[in-house]
Amino acid sequence: MELxxxxxxxxxxEVLGVFAALHAVMNIKTSQGAIAWSISLVTFPWFALPLYAxxxxxxxxxxxxxxxxxxxxxxxxxxxxxxxxxxxxxxxxVDSEIELALSRLADRPILxxxxxxxxxxxxxxxxxxxDAIDAAEDYVLIEFFIIQDDRLGMELKQRLIRKSRxxxxxxxxxDEIGSYSLSDDYLQDMEREGVAVSPFGTTRGRANRFxxxxxxxxxxxxxxxxxxxxxxxxVGDEYISGHPRxxxxxxxxxxxxxxxxxxxQFSFVEDWYWATTDIPELNWELRKAEAGVEDALLIPxxxxxxxxxxxxxxxxxxxxxxxxxxxxxxxFVPDRQILAALKLAVLRGVDxxxxxxxxxxxxxxxxxxxxxxxxxxxxGVKLYRYMPGFMHQKVFLxxxxxxxxxxxxxxxRSFRLNFELTLLIFNxxxxxxxEAMLRNDFENSRLxxxxxxxxxxxxxxxxxxxxxxxxxxx
Numbered sequence: 001m002e003l004x005x006x007x008x009x010x011x012x013x014e015v016l017g018v019f020a021a022l023h024a025v026m027n028i029k030t031s032q033g034a035i036a037w038s039i040s041l042v043t044f045p046w047f048a049l050p051l052y053a054x055x056x057x058x059x060x061x062x063x064x065x066x067x068x069x070x071x072x073x074x075x076x077x078x079x080x081x082x083x084x085x086x087x088x089x090x091x092x093x094v095d096s097e098i099e100l101a102l103s104r105l106a107d108r109p110i111l112x113x114x115x116x117x118x119x120x121x122x123x124x125x126x127x128x129x130x131d132a133i134d135a136a137e138d139y140v141l142i143e144f145f146i147i148q149d150d151r152l153g154m155e156l157k158q159r160l161i162r163k164s165r166x167x168x169x170x171x172x173x174x175d176e177i178g179s180y181s182l183s184d185d186y187l188q189d190m191e192r193e194g195v196a197v198s199p200f201g202t203t204r205g206r207a208n209r210f211x212x213x214x215x216x217x218x219x220x221x222x223x224x225x226x227x228x229x230x231x232x233x234x235v236g237d238e239y240i241s242g243h244p245r246x247x248x249x250x251x252x253x254x255x256x257x258x259x260x261x262x263x264x265q266f267s268f269v270e271d272w273y274w275a276t277t278d279i280p281e282l283n284w285e286l287r288k289a290e291a292g293v294e295d296a297l298l299i300p301x302x303x304x305x306x307x308x309x310x311x312x313x314x315x316x317x318x319x320x321x322x323x324x325x326x327x328x329x330x331x332f333v334p335d336r337q338i339l340a341a342l343k344l345a346v347l348r349g350v351d352x353x354x355x356x357x358x359x360x361x362x363x364x365x366x367x368x369x370x371x372x373x374x375x376x377x378x379x380g381v382k383l384y385r386y387m388p389g390f391m392h393q394k395v396f397l398x399x400x401x402x403x404x405x406x407x408x409x410x411x412x413r414s415f416r417l418n419f420e421l422t423l424l425i426f427n428x429x430x431x432x433x434x435e436a437m438l439r440n441d442f443e444n445s446r447l448x449x450x451x452x453x454x455x456x457x458x459x460x461x462x463x464x465x466x467x468x469x470x471x472x473x474x
Contacts, residue, residue, distance in 0.1 A: 010356045011061035016121045017045025020052055036055050063274055063304035071175060072280055074270055078108070081262050084286050085111060090259050092295045092426075096325035098402060099297075099426065100321035106299040113288035114258030114296040116425055118405070118433050119231065122239035125253040126152065132255075133159050134225045136343040139169040139282065141222040145178040145215065145407075149186040153235050157186060165169045170195040171274055175216040177202070178234075214303055216233040217407050217418040219253075220268050225283030228264040229258045230298075230423045231337035231405050232394045233239030235294035246359045250441070252328075254423055256296065263298040267421055269299075269381055294427040301408065310408050311415035313422060317398050324351040326397040326438050330390070332356050332369040333384075333411035339375055342365035355441055356408070357392070365411070365468045371468035373453040391441070394422075395434065402426050403434035 021038035028034040040048040085091050092110040094100040103110055119125040133140055140163060147153055160170050172190060173181065176199035187197050200216040215468070221229040231253025232241050242248040254390040256264070262284055273279055301309035318325050325345055332354060334342070345352050355375075360366030375382060397403045406422030408414040453461065 003207050003436045013045045013049070014042075015047060016371065017041040020045070020049060022364050024052070024215045031317045039438075043433075063302075065192045067209055069230070074273055074354045076282065077269065077279075078266055081266065081284055081286065082109065084284075085109060085259060088286055088421040089288055090288070092093075094402065095166055095321075098316065098398060101320070102269065102297060102299065102313065102424065104345075105307075105309055105316065105339070106297055108263065108298070110295050110297045111263070111286075112295055113261040113292040114256055114260045114294040114425075115289035115292040116257075116294055116296070116430055117255040118430070118437065119253040119255060120231075120365070120437055122233055122249060124249060125229070125231065125233050126156075126240065126252070128255055129221050129229055130159055130414055132221070132227055132229070134361065135164060136163055136168045136223045138173065138224045139280070140224075141171050141173075141265065141272075143173040143216070143218055143220040143268050143271060144235050145217045145219060146236060147174050147179045147182050147236075148179075148236040148238045149183050150453065151394070152237050153182075153186070153242055156235055160195055161190060164190075164194045169280070171268075171272060173199045173200060173216075173268070173275060174199045175202075176372050178217070196276075198272070200271060203395065213417055214315060215413070215418045216271060216302075217414070218267065218271070218422065219407055220301075222261065222268060225261060225265055226253060226287065228261040229253055229255050230421055232392050232407060232409070243361075244388060246357075246361060246390035250389055250393060250406055251384060252437070252452045253330060253395035254425075256289075256423065257287075258292045258294070258296070259286040259297060260296040260423070262286055262422070263296075264421070266423045267298070267300045271419070294425050294430055297424045299406075299424065300420070301414075301422070303417055304419075308416055310418075310420050311335065312423075313408075314338055314410065314415075317396055317402070317404070318342060318345050318352075321345055321350045321398050322348070323353075323399045324353070324397065326351075326353045326355070327410060328391065328395040329410035330357050330392045330394075331362070331409045331411045331413075332372060333365060334372065335412060335415065338410070342376060342381050342428065343379040351382075352380070353382045353384060353442070355384045355386060355391065355438065355445060357390050358387050358446070359390050361390060361392075364470060367464050367467035368470065370464045371451055375446070377448065377450045383448040384444045385448055386441060386443050395438065396430065397434050397438060399409060400428060400431055405429045405434075 021041040024038045025034050090112050092112045163171050172195050191197050202214045232251040233253050237250050315337055394406050404422050404424045408420040408422050414420050
């Protein structure tokens with residue numbers, strides 16, 4: 001009897017594995033991924049089926065359905081803002097290939113009359129954020145991937161509670177996977193003081209319970225609809241005082257004022273609506289920033305998009321470069337189209353530089369990045385490793401025309417699995433500031449040689465190749 005039950009279970013797993021393999025063949029976008037999944041599901045179904053349920057999805061179906069809801073509450077806001085922008089002559093007519101493509105990719109116009117401030121370390125970033133929160137009169141929107149209840153996290157909580165007591169509305173959104181260590185006491189303290197608190201909820205809904213592979217990686221602060229902050233910093237002491245093992249933390253944020261603030265605010269509201277089915281009453285007035293002369297475009301991206309927005313953004317930026325494309329990212333696990341674009345840029349005579357950290361916070365991702373050395377370094381792509389500490393910024397620079405600061409890394413997870421946000425500024429003065437910042441970073445970095453991979457011993461190269469097999473989910 002026991003053998004019969006066991007045989008039935010094995011047969012059932014094999015049948016489920018075959019059906020899942022057929023699903024993989026029909027739905028996985030890359031042939032390599034479809035082959036790998038289908039072989040694993042048929043050969044080792046008891047092991048591969050749970051992994052397939054968690055890691056194989058590349059669409060956040062619940063969020064997709066929400067965007068197509070019949071009431072269209074969210075769409076009405078963005079349509080009205082776009083109409084107000086055109087009537088107020090705030091829309092900047094596109095005059096270059098990169099502006100046209102990226103504007104269409106974002107499905108929103110480039111907005112004029114903005115002013116930005118580049119924030120180049122954690123102390124400067126959170127000093128500016130806290131000053132803005134302290135000055136809030138109506139509401140504060142907070143969204144971070146990682147929030148820790150350490151010293152910096154406690155200071156954020158105390159400031160939010162103080163403003164809530166002053167009848168300022170606070171909306172606090174966090175990714176429950178990124179902020180897994182955040183204590184219940186931290187959240188309950190704010191809720192008792194009237195702060196609206198919610199996890200993003202990637203697993204909300206019966207059909208989404210296995211969506212553990214998606215993350216809301218955005219970092220957003222909006223105050224009164226007047227100023228907004230976007231960038232690479234999370235809320236943790238290491239962003240201020242450095243990491244015990246990795247050393248000083250190098251990251252970049254940006255503060256913006258002007259009509260682009262409403263674009264950042266809309267991304268928060270869309271995430272909040274998914275998490276809570278509620279749309280807060282906010283300020284949607286498109287205000288020109290004082291002395292605002294910058295054109296700006298916000299590109300939100302994520303697994304609910306119809307197309308792979310983030311990967312296409314990087315591809316277009318690289319393909320548009322005529323003189324230089326400099327990219328700073330803590331992780332380098334590109335796909336084929338990014339690799340091809342980088343090599344073609346070199347062939348066009350473009351100065352292609354990629355800035356990466358010397359020290360690794362994620363060992364497997366760091367190992368996987370070495371597998372791309374033979375592909376890009378001989379082609380002329382310059383890889384740099386930042387030496388003083390851990391480099392976590394997400395920045396890119398195209399020629400003298402465009403610079404971007406955001407949350408997206410140069411890896412498959414940002415391209416397809418994470419909700420990300422990238423703010424592009426089309427302004428020569430801002431570009432020069434980013435250029436000076438990156439030049440200083442390059443001066444504190446070393447140029448990577450191909451021998452760092454080819455001359456390593458077999459166990460290291462084998463570990464690199466094994467890590468590279470996980471590239472689709474890193």
